[in-house]
Amino acid sequence: MGFRIDTVLSHTPIGARSLVNRVSAAAGYAFRGLRELILDLSSFSAADFLVYAKYSLLVWGCIARVVIRRGPIGFIHELIRYPWMLHLLRATALMRRFARGRSGLYLESMCMVVHSVAELLSELLEDLFYHRDRLIITEEMVPPDIARAMGLKVWMLEAMGILLPMMTPEFCLKYIDEAENAGVNPDACSLPKATMGMVMKGHMPDGLALVSSNMPCDAGMASYSYIQRAYKLPTYRLDVPNNFTNDRAERLFSEDLKGMIAFLEEHTPGRMDWNELKRICEGRNRMLDLELELWDMIRLRPAPLAAEAVILSHMWHFNLFAGHPKSVRHYERLVEMARKNLEEGRPATEKERFRTVLWNPPFPHFVDIFNKAERLFGVTLINDSMTYNHHTPIDTSSPETMLKGLSMVIMQGPMVRHTRGPADNYLDDIFRMVRQFDLDMVWVANHVGCKSGQAMNGILRELCRERKIPLLVLDYDLLDPRIASRDSMMRQLEFFMENVMKVDRLEARRTG
Amino acid sequence: MKTADRKALKVFQELLENPVNRLVEQAAGDGRIPLGYSCSFVPEPLLMADRLFPVRLHATGIAGTEIADNYLSSLVCSYTRSILEFAFDDRYDLLQGWVFVPSCAHMQRLQDNLEYLKKPGFVHTIDVPRKVSEATLDWMEEELHMLSDRLASHFQVDMGPDSLDKAIASWNEYAETVKAVGELRKRPDPPLTGTEFHAMLMASLASPKDLIMPEIRAFRDEVEQQGDITGHRARLMVVGGHLHDPDFIRVIESQGGLVVADRFCTGSIPGLMPVETNGRGPVRALAEHAFRKTLCPRMMEDFDRRLQSVIDIVREYNVDGVVIEVIKFCDLWGVDSMPLVTALRDKGIPVLKLEREYRLGGEGQLRTRVQAFLESMGR
Numbered sequence: 001m002g003f004r005i006d007t008v009l010s011h012t013p014i015g016a017r018s019l020v021n022r023v024s025a026a027a028g029y030a031f032r033g034l035r036e037l038i039l040d041l042s043s044f045s046a047a048d049f050l051v052y053a054k055y056s057l058l059v060w061g062c063i064a065r066v067v068i069r070r071g072p073i074g075f076i077h078e079l080i081r082y083p084w085m086l087h088l089l090r091a092t093a094l095m096r097r098f099a100r101g102r103s104g105l106y107l108e109s110m111c112m113v114v115h116s117v118a119e120l121l122s123e124l125l126e127d128l129f130y131h132r133d134r135l136i137i138t139e140e141m142v143p144p145d146i147a148r149a150m151g152l153k154v155w156m157l158e159a160m161g162i163l164l165p166m167m168t169p170e171f172c173l174k175y176i177d178e179a180e181n182a183g184v185n186p187d188a189c190s191l192p193k194a195t196m197g198m199v200m201k202g203h204m205p206d207g208l209a210l211v212s213s214n215m216p217c218d219a220g221m222a223s224y225s226y227i228q229r230a231y232k233l234p235t236y237r238l239d240v241p242n243n244f245t246n247d248r249a250e251r252l253f254s255e256d257l258k259g260m261i262a263f264l265e266e267h268t269p270g271r272m273d274w275n276e277l278k279r280i281c282e283g284r285n286r287m288l289d290l291e292l293e294l295w296d297m298i299r300l301r302p303a304p305l306a307a308e309a310v311i312l313s314h315m316w317h318f319n320l321f322a323g324h325p326k327s328v329r330h331y332e333r334l335v336e337m338a339r340k341n342l343e344e345g346r347p348a349t350e351k352e353r354f355r356t357v358l359w360n361p362p363f364p365h366f367v368d369i370f371n372k373a374e375r376l377f378g379v380t381l382i383n384d385s386m387t388y389n390h391h392t393p394i395d396t397s398s399p400e401t402m403l404k405g406l407s408m409v410i411m412q413g414p415m416v417r418h419t420r421g422p423a424d425n426y427l428d429d430i431f432r433m434v435r436q437f438d439l440d441m442v443w444v445a446n447h448v449g450c451k452s453g454q455a456m457n458g459i460l461r462e463l464c465r466e467r468k469i470p471l472l473v474l475d476y477d478l479l480d481p482r483i484a485s486r487d488s489m490m491r492q493l494e495f496f497m498e499n500v501m502k503v504d505r506l507e508a509r510r511t512g
Numbered sequence: 513m514k515t516a517d518r519k520a521l522k523v524f525q526e527l528l529e530n531p532v533n534r535l536v537e538q539a540a541g542d543g544r545i546p547l548g549y550s551c552s553f554v555p556e557p558l559l560m561a562d563r564l565f566p567v568r569l570h571a572t573g574i575a576g577t578e579i580a581d582n583y584l585s586s587l588v589c590s591y592t593r594s595i596l597e598f599a600f601d602d603r604y605d606l607l608q609g610w611v612f613v614p615s616c617a618h619m620q621r622l623q624d625n626l627e628y629l630k631k632p633g634f635v636h637t638i639d640v641p642r643k644v645s646e647a648t649l650d651w652m653e654e655e656l657h658m659l660s661d662r663l664a665s666h667f668q669v670d671m672g673p674d675s676l677d678k679a680i681a682s683w684n685e686y687a688e689t690v691k692a693v694g695e696l697r698k699r700p701d702p703p704l705t706g707t708e709f710h711a712m713l714m715a716s717l718a719s720p721k722d723l724i725m726p727e728i729r730a731f732r733d734e735v736e737q738q739g740d741i742t743g744h745r746a747r748l749m750v751v752g753g754h755l756h757d758p759d760f761i762r763v764i765e766s767q768g769g770l771v772v773a774d775r776f777c778t779g780s781i782p783g784l785m786p787v788e789t790n791g792r793g794p795v796r797a798l799a800e801h802a803f804r805k806t807l808c809p810r811m812m813e814d815f816d817r818r819l820q821s822v823i824d825i826v827r828e829y830n831v832d833g834v835v836i837e838v839i840k841f842c843d844l845w846g847v848d849s850m851p852l853v854t855a856l857r858d859k860g861i862p863v864l865k866l867e868r869e870y871r872l873g874g875e876g877q878l879r880t881r882v883q884a885f886l887e888s889m890g891r
Binding site: 179182183184185187188189192212214217219220221222223224225226228229237239241242243252255257259298414419420423447451452454455456457458459 | 582583584585588592601614616617618620621622624625627628630639641642643647648651654775809810812813815838840841842843844846847848849850851853854855865868
């Protein structure tokens with residue numbers, strides 16, 4: 001019988017959460033991971049076996065490197081400070097979920113994404129351990145490019161709330177409860193609730209300054225009223241105009257970015273290095289080129305790569321590490337894989353019958369739903385709204401043009417673009433994607449806490465009906481599986497496929 | 513609690529029975545142009561220029577929001593759903609234009625759905641920034657100029673500086689009059705209840721100011737002639753977002769808690785501070801005024817100001833306890849009220865946080881909670 005990390009951590013009284021408990025939990029996880037690895041490997045072909053084993057070892061190598069570098073005593077000290085790190089031991093379980101039923105370069109792309117997450121996450125953890133004297137705290141929609149160009153290290157408060165439920169679906173529950181018990185409205189989005197809960201429990205690092213914004217939603221923005229008071233840090237808030245598609249908005253927001261730079265120079269040792277920003281922006285531009293090339297290839301039916309390889313890559317690399325050499329390399333490898341599949345006439349999956357887009361935030365606590373949809377019904381996720389950007393490459397000829405370019409990246413970025421301005425900003429992108437990627441259906445991730453998205457479903461339903469586009473509005477909560485369980489989400493999917501799309505299953509559904 | 517039966521109050525209650533009341537009909541019949549708006553950041557004086565007049569969108573008396581729920585979903589604030597439902601019922605058809613602020617996601621999507629479903633002839637969005645600086649003040653001024661230009665060309669009205677100065681003077685007179693009535697509540701035994709004051713204020717927001725001013729003056733005279741309210745158990749302040757139905761305050765007061773201060777979207781504090789022109793042009797003055805007189809959690813950097821305003825009002829109006837009312841699903845107030853409640857309790861101020869729907873419901877439950885709150889204060 002394996003140990004369950006959430007059981008161990010949640011049911012042990014705080015005072016008794018001793019080192020022994022934590023180590024035994026870790027050992028239990030290591031044992032469980034090993035058992036799962038053996039089970040997974042037995043289902044692969046020899047070549048896939050080697051790929052999977054290679055990336056599993058690479059992921060464990062990333063974890064081992066962090067532990068060894070910090071030293072066992074130091075690492076245990078950090079673990080006590082940041083208990084959520086224990087969940088990172090499940091990274092290979094995430095890889096297992098992505099890899100199941102997939103093969104060849106498609107499988108490798110999945111493994112590579114998980115490895116790239118682990119590799120860059122280890123860098124983030126090292127920032128926590130060794131660079132607290134240069135660490136700033138930011139909100140999720142504040143791109144770290146500028147702070148990094150100033151020689152600062154960035155900790156995005158919401159990042160773990162999104163990432164860790166992918167490994168342990170129940171990860172956020174105790175943090176959500178903490179925030180609700182403190183008086184936050186239960187109907188607010190679970191991401192700001194989880195983030196506030198992590199801050200309340202003292203599980204987030206300290207920093208020199210705080211940068212937040214009015215993005216992406218009311219609850220996220222309002223949560224920083226509390227977070228600022230909890231941290232007692234000097235705070236700068238970026239303000240994206242509602243109507244952002246004009247020169248006025250670009251000018252106003254560029255000035256806002258300059259204000260942020262001046263603020264960071266005043267409150268941190270960071271100093272603006274425009275050459276470094278140029279290097280980062282050029283890296284970002286290169287990633288954008290590669291992503292567009294990837295999109296051009298996945299437009300074709302059947303797609304040479306798809307699903308998490310496309311969407312998780314964007315979520316992690318563009319939002320947290322844009323311009324990072326490892327992120328650029330990651331996208332180069334993705335494009336190489338897609339091109340190779342295309343040249344050899346090999347689809348990502350032989351099962352592709354339907355192509356879909358996911359609109360609104362994904363399902364961190366049920367991250368393998370796309371894998372299941374692919375295996376059960378032949379539905380391939382081609383792209384998602386969080387990946388679908390609209391900005392042009394950044395002009396790196398001067399500091400002014402770089403700031404202008406970055407302001408467009410932020411304003412035209414996912415969620416910002418779709419939660420602002422007229423409804424057309426939201427709707428037009430969906431129908432444009434349907435045309436661009438030759439889609440058969442649209443999935444809306446109907447997060448109960450996202451009022452902006454909820455209030456668009458009525459219009460979207462009518463417009464999809466007019467255009468004869470099948471629409472699945474999948475009810476769920478971003479981080480809280482108690483609101484909509486994995487089973488209820490699967491039932492919604494099955495009901496849609498069987499009753500609306502009227503298709504049979506390709507294979508029987510199994511739990512787990 | 514001993515209260516008076518006032519003649520003028522009945523007038524205000526009658527004016528609130530319909531979202532487009534008889535004074536609006538009368539003004540529209542005289543060739544004037546009613547414009548609906550839903551947020552306190554919309555500067556009323558700008559909508560009072562020439563033949564224009566503002567009507568605060570309300571849906572008092574709404575019974576259900578079944579049709580609006582299909583579009584906005586039942587997980588969006590019931591104020592916006594109620595407005596959309598009434599719009600479906602053509603209850604706002606006399607309005608010739610709508611002015612919105614994307615003050616929150618709900619309000620923004622109300623506008624989106626309204627435009628999609630009803631396609632009104634004139635809809636305008638004022639893009640109000642969420643923090644205040646010289647740059648955002650300039651932006652706000654430009655936004656108001658854009659609205660002003662559109663109003664001038666669409667309705668053929670005079671939006672020039674003289675016309676706006678006249679509208680500002682007229683609004684200032686209205687604000688001073690209502691504010692003076694509100695300040696009577698600072699007395700140890702005020703001559704009016706919170707219910708009466710709110711009925712007057714809401715009726716004035718939903719009517720042409722010039723036509724309702726005689727009623728307000730009559731009410732003021734009546735209040736001054738009659739005796740004080742005595743026998744209340746505690747003096748309360750209500751804080752929060754949209755609160756339109758005076759009956760909500762009536763229920764609170766039925767338990768002996770006299771509401772003496774109203775620091776919510778449609779309240780008088782600090783919403784009725786006069787517009788100061790200072791020679792910088794009427795539009796700039798209105799831009800500055802909009803930021804100064806509105807204390808909304810959508811403003812990212814204003815938490816301390818919001819908190820301090822509550823503390824100041826508690827002292828100024830000798831308030832015993834604060835009731836924070838939050839419409840269900842309102843993220844701005846729902847999240848922001850958490851640190852607000854904590855900070856007020858840290859200051860020794862008793863706080864009751866009430867989650868409510870736009871229309872008054874669960875009256876018994878509300879009574880019990882207020883009663884328990886008063887008892888917890890030892891009243």
